Amino acid sequence: MSFTARPAHPGSDPYVPGHGDASYDVLHYDLALGYKLVGNRLDGDATLTCRALTATDAIRVDLHALRLQKVFVNGRPEKFTHRGGKLVVKHPVGSGEQFQVRVKYAGNPRPVPSRVLGSAGWEELADGAIVAAQPHGAPSWFPCNDRPDNKATYSLAVTAPSDYYVAVAGELVTTKRSGSATTWSYQQDAPMPTYLATVQIGRYEVTEQTGAPVPVRTIAPAERHSDNFQASFGRQAEMLNFFTQIYGDYPFTSYTAVVTDDELEIPLESQGLSTFGRNFIDDGWDAIRLIAHEISHQWFGNAVTLRQWKDIWLHEGFACYSEWLWSHESGVKPVQERVNDHYEKLANLPRDLLLGDPGPELMFDDRVYKRGALTVHALRARVGDNTFFEILRTWVAANNGGNVTTEMFIAHVNEFAGEDLSDLFDAWLFSTELPEPPRLHHP
Numbered sequence: 001m002s003f004t005a006r007p008a009h010p011g012s013d014p015y016v017p018g019h020g021d022a023s024y025d026v027l028h029y030d031l032a033l034g035y036k037l038v039g040n041r042l043d044g045d046a047t048l049t050c051r052a053l054t055a056t057d058a059i060r061v062d063l064h065a066l067r068l069q070k071v072f073v074n075g076r077p078e079k080f081t082h083r084g085g086k087l088v089v090k091h092p093v094g095s096g097e098q099f100q101v102r103v104k105y106a107g108n109p110r111p112v113p114s115r116v117l118g119s120a121g122w123e124e125l126a127d128g129a130i131v132a133a134q135p136h137g138a139p140s141w142f143p144c145n146d147r148p149d150n151k152a153t154y155s156l157a158v159t160a161p162s163d164y165y166v167a168v169a170g171e172l173v174t175t176k177r178s179g180s181a182t183t184w185s186y187q188q189d190a191p192m193p194t195y196l197a198t199v200q201i202g203r204y205e206v207t208e209q210t211g212a213p214v215p216v217r218t219i220a221p222a223e224r225h226s227d228n229f230q231a232s233f234g235r236q237a238e239m240l241n242f243f244t245q246i247y248g249d250y251p252f253t254s255y256t257a258v259v260t261d262d263e264l265e266i267p268l269e270s271q272g273l274s275t276f277g278r279n280f281i282d283d284g285w286d287a288i289r290l291i292a293h294e295i296s297h298q299w300f301g302n303a304v305t306l307r308q309w310k311d312i313w314l315h316e317g318f319a320c321y322s323e324w325l326w327s328h329e330s331g332v333k334p335v336q337e338r339v340n341d342h343y344e345k346l347a348n349l350p351r352d353l354l355l356g357d358p359g360p361e362l363m364f365d366d367r368v369y370k371r372g373a374l375t376v377h378a379l380r381a382r383v384g385d386n387t388f389f390e391i392l393r394t395w396v397a398a399n400n401g402g403n404v405t406t407e408m409f410i411a412h413v414n415e416f417a418g419e420d421l422s423d424l425f426d427a428w429l430f431s432t433e434l435p436e437p438p439r440l441h442h443p
Contacts, residue, residue, distance in 0.1 A: 013147065015309035015360040016117070016136045018085065020147030023056040024093070028152055031142050034159040034181075035201065040124050042066065042109045046143050048101045052093040059101060061087040062139035062146040064121070066107040074100055085112070085139055103143040112140050116360045125262045128164065128202035130275065132268040135309055135363075138194035149307040149403040151191030158199055159183040165204035167219050167258050169197050169270045190252055190271065191401045193305055198270035200258045212237035214250050220259035221278070231283035232291055233257055233276075235330075239295050242329050243322065247296075248393040251303035251400055255295065267294050271302045285332060289323040296322030299396050307403040310357045312364075313429070314409060317355075317372020318392075324373060336440055339377050342370045343437045356406055356429035375428040378438035382424055383417045391416045 012020055027049045034043040048061070059073065064085040071080045073091045080089045093099055111119035114136060121140025123130050131141060138144050158166045162182040170188035177183075188197075202221070209216040216237045220229075236257060244250050252272040264277030267290050274294035280287045300322075301315035324338040346367060353367045355375065362368065380388040395412050410425050427435040 013309050015363060016114075016146075019062055019136055019139070020150065021060045021145055022147070023054050024050050024052045024059070024145065025150050026050050026145045026152045027098075028154070029142065029144070029197075030155045032157045033141075033199070035129065035199075037124075037127075037129070037161060037164070037201070040108050040129075041106070042122070042141065043106045044104070044142060046103045046105070048103075048143065048145075050099050050101060050145075052095055052097045052099070055093070055095045057090065057092045059089045059091055059093065059099075061089075061101060061103065061143045063087050063103070063105065063143040064112045064139040065110055066105045066141075069104040069106060070102075071104075072100075072102040075102075087143060101143075105143070109141050112137050117363075122199075125202065125260060127261060128200075130200055130260060130262075130268070131198040131270075132275070133195045133198065134269060135195055138197060141199070142197075144194045146194050148193045148195060148305055148309065151193050151305065151401065151403070153190075154188035154192060154197060155185075156188070156197075156199070157183055157185045158201075160201055163203065164201050165206075165219060167200040167204070167256060167273065169273045171253050188271065190303075192271045192302075196269070196271040196302055196305075198268070198273060198275070200260070200273075200275055202258075202260055204258070209234070209237045212240045212250075212255070213244060214240070214252070215254040216240060216256075217254070218257045218259060220257075220281075221261045228283050229281050232281060232287050233259065235288070236291065236295065238330075239292050239326060242326065243296055243299065246325070246389055246392070247299045248396050251298060251396070255298065257291070257294070266290075269294055269297050269301060272298065285327070288332075289327065292326040293319045293323050303401065304396055304399045305403050307405050309360070309363055311404070311406045312358070313355050313368055313372035313375070314404060314406065316369045317376050320369040320373035321376040324377075335377070339374060339438065343374060343434075346370055346374070347434055351432045351434065354430065354432055356425075371428070371434075374438060375425075377440075378424055378428055378435070379413065379421070381438040381440050382421065383413075384441070387417055 030047040032045040068082050071078050078089045109122035111121040113119050120133055121137030138146050156168050159181050160166050162177055166184040168186040170186035173187050174185045175182055204219045205222045207218045218233045256273040258275045260277055263279040268275040296319045300318035306314055324335045327333045328335040353362050355371050358368055414420055
């Protein structure tokens with residue numbers, strides 16, 4: 001059983017039809033944005049530096065709901081159409097040709113809807129704004145080639161009222177105040193897919209945290225700092241140190257957690273930055289585990305990113321297993337007990353999910369997370385700790401900044417394990433039945 005829906009056009013991922021174009025890659029996004037909180041008004045000027053992968057007679061760019069003002073290709077104004085979230089410019093380019101597309105646009109950004117996936121993208125908060133783009137929300141705020149396998153570098157300048165803090169997935173370069181507004185300029189030099197780009201705007205203050213190999217900070221409303229804050233977000237440097245020891249060097253320049261003054265149902269993942277609601281300032285395990293979960297995504301999901309959404313277990317399975325590893329490391333509960341607990345829960349749930357290709361309806365189902373983590377534990381139990389952690393470190397090192405598939409991971413495992421483990425992956429990834437519970441050979 002697998003999901004085999006036909007893409008809306010060549011290059012689209014079947015899970016997110018209509019997004020992305022495989023005929024070209026964006027190499028760099030240069031985004032200049034102005035945002036007015038009153039009226040939720042966004043003005044944008046975006047320049048996309050691109051390279052054609054195949055010859056094409058038209059350039060197609062994703063942009064949702066915002067009004068196009070002018071479009072230029074290589075500095076010359078062009079006629080365009082904009083329907084169904086797709087900007088189309090009839091401009092032929094040859095294979096291997098490099099070109100620039102500049103788009104000036106404005107309007108009221110809102111999330112991109114999907115009957116299956118729900119809404120994702122730019123949202124207003126009670127006092128600020130948030131971008132939660134996974135997996136299809138990037139076109140809600142900038143023109144892009146919305147494919148997870150098209151990573152690019154970014155320059156992002158965001159102008160907002162001066163009494164607000166602007167956090168972006170990148171490194172802050174400058175802030176410049178002019179009248180009542182401030183422009184925040186960020187640079188993202190590590191290749192990043194569109195869905196991991198983000199902007200967070202709120203009345204925030206910065207708390208720097210020491211003890212990690214890179215800067216770690218929390219950006220949050222000042223009044224939210226408390227004993228619960230120290231019990232949860234105060235341990236981020238420890239978590240990052242731990243994951244660095246087992247997964248290899250942290251893959252980005254810094255790590256930031258943004259805590260909004262609104263409650264959020266789930267944390268939001270982006271590159272080098274995670275976003276939480278104020279309800280996650282809590283000393284309970286359900287808050288702490290998700291803080292660890294988002295930090296581990298910097299290795300599994302952000303540095304090493306899937307090519308297609310069907311392989312989402314490569315992100316969520318490892319991030320969920322990282323929760324269990326932190327539970328063990330921090331003395332909350334041993335990893336094997338977490339495995340036993342969640343195996344028992346899975347055993348009582350329907351057996352209709354194929355982990356290696358769950359389909360868009362189930363790609364964020366909790367069983368993807370938990371069965372994915374159990375698959376990781378089954379691998380560990382099979383090959384032993386030394387080989388297991390060597391597999392993970394070399395997997396990240398070999399694919400840092402790139403895109404991967406399940407087949408690539410299996411081949412990598414087989415190489416470092418020195419044996420064919422197809423039976424393990426067939427049972428956990430490509431069958432809906434639940435294999436026997438995996439158990440370590442040591443406590």
